[in-house]
Amino acid sequence: MDLRSVCWCVLLSVLLSSYAEARRLFFRGRQFGGMLGSPRRGTNVTINVPDEYFEQQLDHFNPTEARTFQQRYFTNASFHLPGGPVFLMIGGEAAANPAWVLEGQWINYAQKYHALCFMLEHRFYGLSRPTKNIDTKYLRTLSSEQALSDLANFIEAMTIKYELPPNTKWIAFGGSYPGSLAAWLRAKFPHLVEGAVSASAPLLAKADFKEYYRVVKDDLSLYNSSCVSSLREANHGLRTLLKTPMGQETVNIMFRLCDPIDVLISNDVSALYDTLAMNLAGIAQYNNENRQETNEAINLNVVCKVMVNESIGTPVHRYAAITNMILEQSGVMCLDYKYDSLISDLSEVDWESDYAEGARQWFYQTCTEFGFYQTSSLTIDIFGNEFPLDFFVQQCADVFGKMFNKEQLMRGIRRTNINYGAMNQRASRIVYVHGSLDPWHALGITKTLDLQSPAIYIRGTAHCADMFASLPSDPPQLQYARKIIDSLIGLWLVEK
Numbered sequence: 001m002d003l004r005s006v007c008w009c010v011l012l013s014v015l016l017s018s019y020a021e022a023r024r025l026f027f028r029g030r031q032f033g034g035m036l037g038s039p040r041r042g043t044n045v046t047i048n049v050p051d052e053y054f055e056q057q058l059d060h061f062n063p064t065e066a067r068t069f070q071q072r073y074f075t076n077a078s079f080h081l082p083g084g085p086v087f088l089m090i091g092g093e094a095a096a097n098p099a100w101v102l103e104g105q106w107i108n109y110a111q112k113y114h115a116l117c118f119m120l121e122h123r124f125y126g127l128s129r130p131t132k133n134i135d136t137k138y139l140r141t142l143s144s145e146q147a148l149s150d151l152a153n154f155i156e157a158m159t160i161k162y163e164l165p166p167n168t169k170w171i172a173f174g175g176s177y178p179g180s181l182a183a184w185l186r187a188k189f190p191h192l193v194e195g196a197v198s199a200s201a202p203l204l205a206k207a208d209f210k211e212y213y214r215v216v217k218d219d220l221s222l223y224n225s226s227c228v229s230s231l232r233e234a235n236h237g238l239r240t241l242l243k244t245p246m247g248q249e250t251v252n253i254m255f256r257l258c259d260p261i262d263v264l265i266s267n268d269v270s271a272l273y274d275t276l277a278m279n280l281a282g283i284a285q286y287n288n289e290n291r292q293e294t295n296e297a298i299n300l301n302v303v304c305k306v307m308v309n310e311s312i313g314t315p316v317h318r319y320a321a322i323t324n325m326i327l328e329q330s331g332v333m334c335l336d337y338k339y340d341s342l343i344s345d346l347s348e349v350d351w352e353s354d355y356a357e358g359a360r361q362w363f364y365q366t367c368t369e370f371g372f373y374q375t376s377s378l379t380i381d382i383f384g385n386e387f388p389l390d391f392f393v394q395q396c397a398d399v400f401g402k403m404f405n406k407e408q409l410m411r412g413i414r415r416t417n418i419n420y421g422a423m424n425q426r427a428s429r430i431v432y433v434h435g436s437l438d439p440w441h442a443l444g445i446t447k448t449l450d451l452q453s454p455a456i457y458i459r460g461t462a463h464c465a466d467m468f469a470s471l472p473s474d475p476p477q478l479q480y481a482r483k484i485i486d487s488l489i490g491l492w493l494v495e496k
């Protein structure tokens with residue numbers, strides 16, 4: 001038995017115990033822009049907020065459908081004074097986290113303006129479960145349009161429950177996809193919502209979101225221009241290794257793959273390149289946002305320090321070193337990259353399964369409404385064209401069924417852009433906030449087109465940075481952005 005196979009036995013025995021966890025942590029939920037986790041960064045939040053439920057219509061667009069479901073929400077009425085406004089945090093992409101009604105920048109605004117605070121969980125996520133399971137046939141009423149009508153209904157229901165005076169002003173908040181919902185809610189229901197703070201929101205639905213990795217590339221070159229060339233060489237080195245059986249064994253060990261790579265399975269090769277790129281992208285998207293769900297110490301600076309450090313080995317060794325750092329930090333023993341395991345995870349329809357909290361549901365929304373697939377097609381020089389659009393479209397079909405093909409995806413995306421207007425927003429009193437490091441800014445409004453709905457583009461910050469409770473170490477441009485948002489809210493609340 002040579003040393004390598006011994007290593008394999010050890011690796012395999014450990015990985016079995018942590019396989020489920022490995023999948024959870026290395027699941028591609030991260031690639032989809034959001035999963036706004038805890039509002040506090042780096043520390044534990046003690047949460048003592050009761051779950052509340054209200055009765056929601058199952059289908060807002062079918063007048064003959066009378067069925068309802070229980071939709072979850074959280075309340076913080078501590079700051080509210082009679083006649084004060086109502087702030088509404090919108091959920092989406094995952095279970096709603098009750099910590100948001102205790103913390104986050106919007107809570108500071110709520111204290112200042114004596115707002116009643118609610119967070120509404122998005123239908124089909126968390127404990128807001130309209131159907132008996134999430135089989136594809138039940139997901140027909142999972143859409144952003146249904147979610148917007150849920151929000152409108154919720155506003156009406158709370159107005160009655162809290163006996164709010166008719167002139168009460170509601171302000172919507174959201175980050176990532178819920179940020180898009182916040183903007184669309186204001187646009188679709190201006191009689192219900194006075195204004196919206198829309199953070200890191202993609203507004204243009206697009207199948208091939210190739211610009212995502214262009215921003216990641218720009219982020220890396222900001223730290224060290226050699227960082228990008230090292231990454232290019234690393235992927236080149238990986239390709240060379242994968243050409244020979246010996247090289248493949250090296251890759252198995254170097255990148256700590258849970259299952260050895262079989263280069264005859266082309267989806268596995270794509271999935272490996274995609275998973276490695278995604279880990280890097282996650283660092284860029286959440287750079288220096290030390291939240292529990294993301295990597296605390298590993299930021300772009302650390303990544304580039306490793307990528308240019310010749311004493312760690314060749315570029316592919318350095319790339320592997322980063323993967324290992326991420327695995328270690330996450331307490332995961334091995335890298336789960338297999339295409340089949342991804343598909344089988346996403347195919348779980350039981351509410352109690354690990355992926356039913358939101359991964360399968362969000363994937364469904366991307367396959368039917370948004371696309372947003374982060375492909376390699378604009379960064380072929382770096383990653384090769386290893387994860388093109390067809391790789392993701394294939395996943396839609398493999399998870400939800402053959403009819404979820406490219407034509408259907410394109411139809412859904414076109415429909416979304418016509419319905420919401422893509423980048424051509426006309427509603428007043430929306431503030432669009434983006435960070436320059438966040439790849440999602442490429443699909444959002446970063447320049448003010450309309451003084452009634454300004455854009456704030458923050459240099460050097462990542463995804464949804466303005467939503468987190470401020471820290472003394474926040475850069476001045478971020479502190480300034482929060483001040484502008486504060487004063488816009490103040491203005492909206494006094495305007496007639």
Ligand SMILES: *[C@@H]1O[C@H](CO)[C@@H](O)[C@H](O)[C@H]1NC(C)=O
Pocket residue numbers: 042043044
């Ligand atoms: C957070 O909570 C976990 C488990 O409850 C605990 O082990 C850890 O030490 C806590 N971390 C901090 C920073 O309080």
Ligand SMILES: *[C@@H]1O[C@H](CO)[C@@H](O)[C@H](O)[C@H]1NC(C)=O
Pocket residue numbers: 048049075076077078101102103107
């Ligand atoms: C509302 O949030 C504040 C600030 O976190 C907290 O002190 C208060 O207990 C919360 N109120 C409720 C009812 O949860």
Ligand SMILES: *[C@@H]1O[C@H](CO)[C@@H](O)[C@H](O)[C@H]1NC(C)=O
Pocket residue numbers: 223224225226227308
């Ligand atoms: C960038 O990387 C090169 C090695 O490729 C290194 O010599 C240089 O010091 C790095 N620059 C910074 C600012 O870290």
Ligand SMILES: *[C@@H]1O[C@H](CO)[C@@H](O)[C@H](O)[C@H]1NC(C)=O
Pocket residue numbers: 305309310311312
């Ligand atoms: C480069 O890596 C070596 C080996 O891990 C480490 O000792 C050294 O401090 C690193 N250099 C820099 C500049 O980070």
